[in-house]
Amino acid sequence: MKNITVLGAGGWGLALALSLNANGHKVTVWSPFADEVQNLNEKRTNEKLLTGIIIPNSINITTDLSVCQNNDITVIATPSFAVKETAQKLKSVKPNGIVVNVAKGFENKTLMRLSQVIESELPNADIMVLSGPSHAEEVARKIPTMLTVSGKNEQVCKTVQEVFSSDILRVYTNPDTIGVELGGALKNVIAVAAGVCDGMGLGDNSKAALITRGLAEMSRLGEKLGAKAATFAGLTGLGDLVVTCTSTHSRNHRFGELVGKGYTVEDALNIVGTVEGYYACKSAYQLAQKHGVDTPIIELSHKLLYEEYPVEDIVKTLMQRPFKEE
Ligand SMILES: NC(=O)c1ccc[n+]([C@@H]2O[C@H](COP(=O)([O-])OP(=O)(O)OC[C@H]3O[C@@H](n4cnc5c(N)ncnc54)[C@H](O)[C@@H]3O)[C@@H](O)[C@H]2O)c1
Known part of the structure; x- marks a missing residue:
């Protein structure tokens, strides 16, 4: 069992949190927005983004980023424009473990890929990229889905592959980050x-x-x-x-x-x-x-x-x- 925090409580962050929770990991979802966290804690669902899906109480939902100090894995699932500031906030709490980016885009100002942006803030972290054809709504409904993980460290890639994979989510590795x-x-x-x-x-x-x-x-x-x-x-x-x-x-x-x-x-x-x-x-x-x-x-x-x-x-x-x- 791994300690995993998902940063970003949108459709994709929640769908991955549900999937990781079902795999038996201890999962926390973080958002910087107190109203979003309160709403999710009260309703245990996001009817607009993941209609009909219940978020089990075993998933902790919080605005407290210090939970990342005890992490094995931190997943960044914010929109691309928020990846840099999220990585900066993460750096300030001295996170532990692997960082997996699932946001898709560039940093518009520098034209950097998002893993490069994260690396510039967290140069000592093992940074992985997890991507592929995956609508959050379908992953949350347990529809079979395949993804690919890539990063510099082959062993860490294999760890991420094992942690995220299940009967409905098959993860491949690819060295071409x-x-x-x-x-x-x-x-x-x-x-x-x-x-x-x-x-x-x-x-x-x-x-x-x-x-x-x-x-x-x-x-x-x-x-x-x-x-x-x-x-x-x-x-x-x-x-x-x-x-x-x-x-x-x-x-x-x-x-x-x-x-x-x-x-x-x-x-x-x-x-x-x-x-x-x-x-x-x-x-x-x-x-x-x-x-x-x-x-x-x-x-x-x-x-x-x-x-x-x-x-x-x-x-x-x-x-x-x-x-x-x-
Ligand atoms: N939705 C999908 O099916 C899907 C699938 C694969 C990848 N992605 C990628 O994952 C990323 C997130 O997608 P989504 O659909 O969950 O987005 P979303 O807009 O539904 O949610 C993003 C969440 O990020 C957080 N957030 C928003 N602004 C923030 C800020 N300024 N600082 C920190 N956190 C902030 C909030 O918790 C928000 O709910 C995107 O880059 C998207 O391309 C999405």
Whole structure:
């Protein structure tokens, strides 16, 4: 049995906490928000994010971060924009054990991957990345799911694999941390574009083309940043891309769909809430520009989300690009 604290009491943090609790570990969920913690402690459910799921009393829910001093594992499950400040807070309580990041995105200011951001705050910790096609709602309902863990220390990877795996959650290891992490961050950008495609009322042909060419962009940019191309054909690349582009659970897809229907970006964000793909688009675009990588879907998504490019011109612009080999 391990002592595990999950930082972030949103859909994914709670779903992982439920799964780890069912595996027999001693689990605490932390949030910085007293009202969120009080609500969860009173109701023992989050009807909006995990409908019909009861959070057992054996899961401790708190605003007290000092619990991490006795940890074997700390899981960071906040939105990407809060990972740095959460790692800083964690550092201040002198945490023990392994740190597993499950947030997907970049630090927009520095274009760093989130594990690099955590490492800059906690240089002595064993930092792992856990990613893959996984809607919180389905993991909480015990629907079979597969994930991939990656990090510098192979033995620690195996520990995380064992701790998180169960009859409904199968965890693979992959030594390509850059690829595993970039897959999770970049697929959200393509998922927004897939939502736009659906919102505009385009068909299956268009979406299949978008997913395939989107994967090619992820892979091209990823390779330039040090990842292995093969990783993008795995769970954290193609797997996560498919689940996010085709499902109604995805906030990225839902946000894109509203933009495709003609909502302003601001209104769509207000309706959907935190949309990782919106933030990741900015970093992905800047990384592609910086490294001279051709990423037309990411570039057009950036124009649409940040430069007021008209949604009705998107298809024409993509279709009229110069002919090339696949
Ligand atoms: N929801 C999913 O199915 C899913 C699956 C895999 C990965 N992820 C990733 O996990 C991360 C969290 O996703 P989520 O859906 O649980 O998000 P969410 O928006 O539902 O919840 C995030 C939680 O993080 C905490 N939080 C929010 N702002 C914070 C701040 N400023 N400082 C510290 N903590 C803060 C709060 O407890 C909040 O409930 C995201 O990066 C997401 O891409 C989500």
